[in-house]
Amino acid sequence: MITEHGVYVRERLLYINRSDYSYFIKDFLIKLTESVTRLSYYKADKILSVNKFNITWELMYGATEDKIEITYNGVDHEKFAPREKPDHLKAIPTVVAAARIFELKDVLTMIRSCAVVREQIPDVQYLVYGDKNAVPEYTKQCEELIKELKLENNFFLKGYHSQPHLIFSEGDISILTSISEGFPFTVLESMSCGVPVVATDVGGVAEAIDEGSGFVCKPRDPKAIGEKVVKLLSDIDLRKRMSEHGRQRVIDNFTLDIFIDSYEKIYEGVYKAHQRKLKELLQ
Numbered sequence: 001m002i003t004e005h006g007v008y009v010r011e012r013l014l015y016i017n018r019s020d021y022s023y024f025i026k027d028f029l030i031k032l033t034e035s036v037t038r039l040s041y042y043k044a045d046k047i048l049s050v051n052k053f054n055i056t057w058e059l060m061y062g063a064t065e066d067k068i069e070i071t072y073n074g075v076d077h078e079k080f081a082p083r084e085k086p087d088h089l090k091a092i093p094t095v096v097a098a099a100r101i102f103e104l105k106d107v108l109t110m111i112r113s114c115a116v117v118r119e120q121i122p123d124v125q126y127l128v129y130g131d132k133n134a135v136p137e138y139t140k141q142c143e144e145l146i147k148e149l150k151l152e153n154n155f156f157l158k159g160y161h162s163q164p165h166l167i168f169s170e171g172d173i174s175i176l177t178s179i180s181e182g183f184p185f186t187v188l189e190s191m192s193c194g195v196p197v198v199a200t201d202v203g204g205v206a207e208a209i210d211e212g213s214g215f216v217c218k219p220r221d222p223k224a225i226g227e228k229v230v231k232l233l234s235d236i237d238l239r240k241r242m243s244e245h246g247r248q249r250v251i252d253n254f255t256l257d258i259f260i261d262s263y264e265k266i267y268e269g270v271y272k273a274h275q276r277k278l279k280e281l282l283q
Contacts, residue, residue, distance in 0.1 A: 003048040005182030007057040009037040038062045050183035051204025074259025075188045082194035083169035093233045096171030097128045098186045102135040110177040116226025129161040168193040191246035213246030
């Protein structure tokens with residue numbers, strides 16, 4: 001069984017192509033990654049994809065349609081529930097993010113979007129929760145860009161948060177600026193908390209967010225992302241409608257119970273198919 005969240009081969013190719021390795025090492029690593037991917041798909045009895053986007057890549061590298069099934073991630077909608085915004089942030093237009101600080105999350109674009117928003121909403125605050133030590137050199141780039149754009153009073157890398165279900169209630173909206181994703185939990189968690197989302201159109205993001213629960217933008221486009229943030233922060237009625245719709249969308253489609261039930265049925269189906277084949281071989 002393979003469960004593919006992001007597309008492994010795609011994310012490895014992105015990393016290798018951006019690395020400082022020599023051409024020969026890059027060529028070797030690309031061929032190795034592609035070979036491992038093809039072998040894994042060939043040997044798998046079932047490939048579970050968390051979104052429709054992944055399927056194109058899986059078929060490209062030798063997976064067959066009969067092996068692939070889609071199972072969307074689910075969240076604990078009772079834990080990730082709407083809460084009142086903390087008192088110290090109530091008067092501040094606030095954007096929150098839950099994102100480990102590394103290249104695939106494209107925090108640099110998030111920072112640049114903050115500069116776009118600040119032009120119209122000077123007191124905006126972006127609060128980004130996530131490990132700052134995963135890729136120290138990238139964190140340093142982010143900190144340098146914050147200083148360069150003079151966003152020290154607007155953009156904050158808050159580090160690890162031990163209670164992720166409390167993060168989203170700090171914001172009026174949440175944001176995701178990744179260049180690669182599977183079916184991101186942070187989007188579902190935000191929607192479950194009744195917090196509208198502005199996110200990039202990568203992986204299964206557009207399968208999670210519909211037009212009633214947030215906005216989807218092109219990756220690496222801080223201007224477009226910033227404009228959607230401004231639109232949401234400036235329209236309390238729109239935020240309220242998206243809050244209610246997003247919460248209900250999670251309850252209807254993306255709860256833990258739905259997620260677990262789907263996995264149990266798929267695993268049971270694979271087991272029964274294996275037992276049938278084994279019985280045929282022994283007859």
